[in-house]
Amino acid sequence: MTGTLKHKGSLEVKFLDYTLRIGGEAGQGLQTIGGALAKIFSRKGYYVFTHQDYMSRVRGGHNFYQIRFSDRKVSASRDMVDILLALDLNTIEIHKESVRNDGFILYDSETIKKKFERPEFIDVPFKKIALDVGKSSIMANTVATGAVLGLLDLGLENLNEILKSTFKKKGEEVIGKNLACAEAGYNYSLSNCPRCEGVEIMEPEEKKLMLIDGVQAIGLGALMSGCKFYSAYPMTPSTGILNYLASKAEEHGLVVEQAEDEISAVNMAIGASFTGVRAMTGSSGGGFALMVEGLSLAGMTETPLVIAEIQRPGPATGLPTRTEQADLLFILYAGHGEFPKVIFEPGTPKQAFYLTNRAFELAEKYQIPVFIQSDQYLGDSEWTFENFDFEHLIYNDYRLRKKDLEGVEEYKRYKYSDTGISLLAVPGEAGKHLVVADSDEHDEEGHIIEDDETRIKMVRKRLLKKLPLIKKEIEAPLLYGDPSPEIVLVGHGSTYGVIKEVVDILSRDRKIAMMHFSQVYPLPERDRSDYIELLEKAKLTISIENNATGQFSKLVRAETGFDFTHQILKYDGRPFSIENLKEEVDAYL
Amino acid sequence: MPTSEDYKGQVPAWCPGCGNFQILSAVKQALVELGIEPWEVLAVSGIGQSGKLPHYMKCHTFNGLHGRTLPVATAAKLANHSLHVIAVAGDGDCYGEGGNHFLHAIRRNPNITLIVHDNQIYGLTKGQASPTTAKGTRTKVQPSGVPAEPMNPLALAISQDCSFVARGFAGDPEYLKELMKAAITHKGFSLLDILQPCVTFNKVNTFKWYRERVYKLEAEYDPYDRMKAFERVLEWGEKIPNGIFYKKDKDTLEEMFPTIREEPLVRQKFSIEDVKSEIEKFY
Numbered sequence: 072m073t074g075t076l077k078h079k080g081s082l083e084v085k086f087l088d089y090t091l092r093i094g095g096e097a098g099q100g101l102q103t104i105g106g107a108l109a110k111i112f113s114r115k116g117y118y119v120f121t122h123q124d125y126m127s128r129v130r131g132g133h134n135f136y137q138i139r140f141s142d143r144k145v146s147a148s149r150d151m152v153d154i155l156l157a158l159d160l161n162t163i164e165i166h167k168e169s170v171r172n173d174g175f176i177l178y179d180s181e182t183i184k185k186k187f188e189r190p191e192f193i194d195v196p197f198k199k200i201a202l203d204v205g206k207s208s209i210m211a212n213t214v215a216t217g218a219v220l221g222l223l224d225l226g227l228e229n230l231n232e233i234l235k236s237t238f239k240k241k242g243e244e245v246i247g248k249n250l251a252c253a254e255a256g257y258n259y260s261l262s263n264c265p266r267c268e269g270v271e272i273m274e275p276e277e278k279k280l281m282l283i284d285g286v287q288a289i290g291l292g293a294l295m296s297g298c299k300f301y302s303a304y305p306m307t308p309s310t311g312i313l314n315y316l317a318s319k320a321e322e323h324g325l326v327v328e329q330a331e332d333e334i335s336a337v338n339m340a341i342g343a344s345f346t347g348v349r350a351m352t353g354s355s356g357g358g359f360a361l362m363v364e365g366l367s368l369a370g371m372t373e374t375p376l377v378i379a380e381i382q383r384p385g386p387a388t389g390l391p392t393r394t395e396q397a398d399l400l401f402i403l404y405a406g407h408g409e410f411p412k413v414i415f416e417p418g419t420p421k422q423a424f425y426l427t428n429r430a431f432e433l434a435e436k437y438q439i440p441v442f443i444q445s446d447q448y449l450g451d452s453e454w455t456f457e458n459f460d461f462e463h464l465i466y467n468d469y470r471l472r473k474k475d476l477e478g479v480e481e482y483k484r485y486k487y488s489d490t491g492i493s494l495l496a497v498p499g500e501a502g503k504h505l506v507v508a509d510s511d512e513h514d515e516e517g518h519i520i521e522d523d524e525t526r527i528k529m530v531r532k533r534l535l536k537k538l539p540l541i542k543k544e545i546e547a548p549l550l551y552g553d554p555s556p557e558i559v560l561v562g563h564g565s566t567y568g569v570i571k572e573v574v575d576i577l578s579r580d581r582k583i584a585m586m587h588f589s590q591v592y593p594l595p596e597r598d599r600s601d602y603i604e605l606l607e608k609a610k611l612t613i614s615i616e617n618n619a620t621g622q623f624s625k626l627v628r629a630e631t632g633f634d635f636t637h638q639i640l641k642y643d644g645r646p647f648s649i650e651n652l653k654e655e656v657d658a659y660l
Numbered sequence: 661m662p663t664s665e666d667y668k669g670q671v672p673a674w675c676p677g678c679g680n681f682q683i684l685s686a687v688k689q690a691l692v693e694l695g696i697e698p699w700e701v702l703a704v705s706g707i708g709q710s711g712k713l714p715h716y717m718k719c720h721t722f723n724g725l726h727g728r729t730l731p732v733a734t735a736a737k738l739a740n741h742s743l744h745v746i747a748v749a750g751d752g753d754c755y756g757e758g759g760n761h762f763l764h765a766i767r768r769n770p771n772i773t774l775i776v777h778d779n780q781i782y783g784l785t786k787g788q789a790s791p792t793t794a795k796g797t798r799t800k801v802q803p804s805g806v807p808a809e810p811m812n813p814l815a816l817a818i819s820q821d822c823s824f825v826a827r828g829f830a831g832d833p834e835y836l837k838e839l840m841k842a843a844i845t846h847k848g849f850s851l852l853d854i855l856q857p858c859v860t861f862n863k864v865n866t867f868k869w870y871r872e873r874v875y876k877l878e879a880e881y882d883p884y885d886r887m888k889a890f891e892r893v894l895e896w897g898e899k900i901p902n903g904i905f906y907k908k909d910k911d912t913l914e915e916m917f918p919t920i921r922e923e924p925l926v927r928q929k930f931s932i933e934d935v936k937s938e939i940e941k942f943y
Contacts, residue, residue: 283942302735320919323934342722348739348925365728498702504699517721
């Protein structure tokens with residue numbers, strides 16, 4: 072690894088790169104502790120990457136929340152840990168081997184009823200301090216959070232701010248007790264860590280960083296694209312979008328409806344979109360399976376629709392809280408009949424934000440369904456960014472109302488045109504013009520037909536005329552690293568971060584690059600940037616995917632005829648870590 | 661004021677003598693008499709012969725999927741509650757494929773009208789049993805007779821405290837039109853189940869069969885009495901009552917969303933400036 076904890080008197084360290092893993096049972100407050108610490112590091116000016124590993128249960132089991140923070144940009148997780156905060160014995164048993172030689176394990180021997188004597192163990196009586204200082208064992212997590220900060224000697228200012236806002240509604244007394252508990256935990260680990268003498272955390276440059284995860288970025292992207300209607304049925308890991316938009320509904324004038332099932336969710340989004348508002352639905356694989364019929368309805372009725380599909384491993388219920396990129400071909404082929412669609416697969420929360428915005432633009436411009444496909448890994452991962460740049464947001468309202476239709480003698484919802492795109496009028500807001508949509512094949516006005524001539528014309532309009540125009544809107548893949556690489560690591564969607572970091576490591580002595588696709592269907596045209604030619608010139612092209620069959624490779628082969636020289640596939644329900652991807656790539660070098 | 665001519669749509673492709681013709685004319689007449697203009701109406705339908713009805717009148721139309729009428733209609737109402745939204749469905753469509761949506765539309769109580777063409781048979785797929793077909797009825801698919809009990813959609817709706825529950829008969833278009841007007845003007849989710857003889861596939865529940873049995877609920881009947889409503893809606897056999905069985909005044913779905921109390925969602929302007937501050941919450 073390129074960074075390490077700085078030790079006084081040890082070799083000079085180039086930059087700081089620190090990993091904290093918080094482990095325990097579901098219900099022990101891992102997310103609260105992890106979320107607060109991630110925010111603190113980010114507010115301190117560190118770049119942060121977090122990821123979550125949790126079981127499909129409400130209480131018990133084993134979960135962890137991992138935070139990597141650095142003074143350089145980080146975009147993936149490492150296997151090796153600098154600090155392990157163990158809230159139960161199980162965490163120590165499972166993760167102690169991952170702790171670096173100069174790392175630390177923070178635990179409470181009284182709570183877990185076991186004492187460890189090795190030097191990396193720091194026994195902090197979380198519960199006892201909580202009882203002594205806060206008069207309640209409930210504040211043990213506040214003590215633990217303070218203890219982590221004390222170990223790093225990062226100060227309590229940011230934690231105090233967070234505690235104040237978290238407990239604002241509970242009153243001064245609760246806030247005061249929590250502040251005291253945090254301080255006691257902080258001081259305890261600061262003064263009871265014999266190995267900490269040499270530890271010095273370099274303060275990063277002062278900068279303002281935002282911290283956001285994948286599903287929040289999709290929700291924020293939707294909100295900032297003028298989405299006014301979101302309907303969904305709760306399903307992990309897509310639920311974050313529903314939660315986010317619901318929390319903004321009242322303030323920003325959205326209608327968010329929890330549907331009785333995903334069939335209803337997609338039909339509701341279509342109904343709202345037909346009636347004139349930007350609408351979106353979201354689910355994960357199993358829920359999306361139910362939406363497929365509705366997807367074709369959007370295709371046939373040419374109703375703009377944005378669908379977020381946040382993957383988890385299938386088939387069926389699969390691993391409900393884990394990650395996989397195994398729905399790409401399902402989404403690609405979803406829907407009966409032939410109609411155009413677009414699939415975006417963001418690689419970072421920032422891409423998720425912009426691609427969601429683009430999804431709304433393309434969905435409405437071409438009156439088609441557009442997918443934001445992601446997965447649990449990216450969905451639950453928090454990243455730090457300097458800013459999201461609003462200037463790049465697009466908002467074109469393609470829907471026509473009364474004044475837009477002045478001069479239109481007779482409005483026809485499916486009027487033939489050179490582009491295949493017909494005027495999209497808003498029912499009830501278009502004067503006396505009537506808007507007729509039909510899932511049956513229809514004439515220009517929208518009424519049922521069965522004749523072959525109209526059918527051919529409608530297929531041309533809906534599909535064949537629009538497709539080449541849509542294809543021109545798709546941007547070339549991102550090339551990162553050597554501009555004429557001998558080795559190309561190719562990824563799509565959530566593997567962006569880990570591939571990028573591996574390229575950083577390997578690029579010191581190799582001509583290596585990453586080619587990352589976030590706009591996966593249709594594949595970009597080759598006229599602006601001939602990515603296939605670049606791949607053909609490379610000696611080694613490795614497609615890296617979080618699935619068992621290399622679905623993206625298949626798509627590339629089917630669309631371009633190009634075959635990658637190698638594939639690295641991971642299908643254990645977990646994301647690639649930097650170490651394991653590097654090891655896999657090394658095997659081919 | 662609109663006239664019947666304003667609502668004239670395509671030439672219907674229903675079988676001659678079909679009960680759907682009377683339903684179509686009752687809907688059009690009800691809208692005309694209520695003074696509602698075609699551009700103020702959105703008719704949402706599914707698949708089946710009932711699904712074609714909106715094409716045979718003139719108004720905004722969304723003819724979607726089998727069974728999926730209610731989610732589309734509900735969301736359309738949320739998007740623009742100034743529209744009169746009429747959901748048109750068949751018995752297989754609404755009570756079979758769309759059964760789940762039926763239950764939840766009642767729970768949500770959007771201010772929409774649901775008209776169910778209930779002919780107790782699947783017409784378009786040629787004569788299979790529907791959820792309302794009598795137990796024991798023999799069809800090509802159920803040669804030894806339908807093994808399941810028929811559904812009583814009205815009793816189900818009353819059990820779920822549906823805001824408006826009525827039954828009409830295609831053979832009495834004048835009364836049907838009155839029920840239609842009551843359903844359309846009712847605030848909340850109104851169910852109007854219509855006995856609609858299928859002249860091709862249903863040889864039992866014919867116009868004649870119904871004419872011998874159908875009668876109107878008496879003038880002094882109180883539709884706000886839920887227990888009485890149950891009693892009357894379970895009457896089926898020698899005597900079949902028509903009319904408004906049950907009413908309940910309650911808030912509509914649209915009224916439950918604070919964001920659309922002032923103005924329909926579709927008329928609310930969007931500006932990126934208004935939501936920009938949301939990004940600050942991630943720092």
